Amino acid sequence: MARAAGEIEALIALMARLPGLGPRSARRAVLHMLKKRGMVMEPLSQALARVAQTARDCRVCGNISDEEICPICADEKRATGTLCVVEDVSDLWALERAGGFKGRYHVLGGTLSALESIGPENLRIPQLVERIKAENLREVILALNATVEGQTTAHYIAETLAPTGVSVSALARGLPMGGELDYLDDGTIAAAMAARRAL
Numbered sequence: 001m002a003r004a005a006g007e008i009e010a011l012i013a014l015m016a017r018l019p020g021l022g023p024r025s026a027r028r029a030v031l032h033m034l035k036k037r038g039m040v041m042e043p044l045s046q047a048l049a050r051v052a053q054t055a056r057d058c059r060v061c062g063n064i065s066d067e068e069i070c071p072i073c074a075d076e077k078r079a080t081g082t083l084c085v086v087e088d089v090s091d092l093w094a095l096e097r098a099g100g101f102k103g104r105y106h107v108l109g110g111t112l113s114a115l116e117s118i119g120p121e122n123l124r125i126p127q128l129v130e131r132i133k134a135e136n137l138r139e140v141i142l143a144l145n146a147t148v149e150g151q152t153t154a155h156y157i158a159e160t161l162a163p164t165g166v167s168v169s170a171l172a173r174g175l176p177m178g179g180e181l182d183y184l185d186d187g188t189i190a191a192a193m194a195a196r197r198a199l
Contacts, residue, residue, distance in 0.1 A: 054066040060131075062089070085143060086106070
């Protein structure tokens with residue numbers, strides 16, 4: 001297979017580092033951009049340069065924004081007294097896409113992990129405790145992933161927040177809409193059984 005010129009090959013290698021793109025997908029994406037330089041590549045390079053200069057972590061919640069305080073934290077209508085704690089910004093964005101939560105968020109920046117030497121001091125847990133005091137919160141929803149690390153982090157946070165008196169809840173685990181039992185993994189079925197409710 002013919003190789004592209006040095007700079008183009010370097011761009012393909014950089015694109016291949018992105019999640020969801022392997023070498024072949026990156027090569028196709030770069031070829032598409034090269035064919036549509038004026039419509040795709042130039043606006044994309046300008047947007048990347050702007051975002052590289054302006055993107056920052058929201059100083060309140062940890063979301064990524066081009067302002068010091070993100071639009072969610074700045075929106076007074078979202079000051080509902082409920083805070084949703086997530087592991088990463090991608091989780092916050094997923095919850096926002098779903099549209100089922102109208103309060104504010106707190107991004108931890110990961111989960112506790114003994115193997116990776118990530119302790120409470122490496123996450124935004126102290127800031128969470130401060131927010132509970134400062135914002136007079138009534139409920140904290142732990143929307144952490146259903147992994148060992150996610151659940152360990154959830155238990156640690158629940159214990160840490162117990163003295164504050166704030167109500168702590170977690171997302172329900174279980175069957176997805178349209179899910180058929182035969183196609184689901186054992187953990188999902190077990191979680192759905194444990195989280196059953198009266199009809």
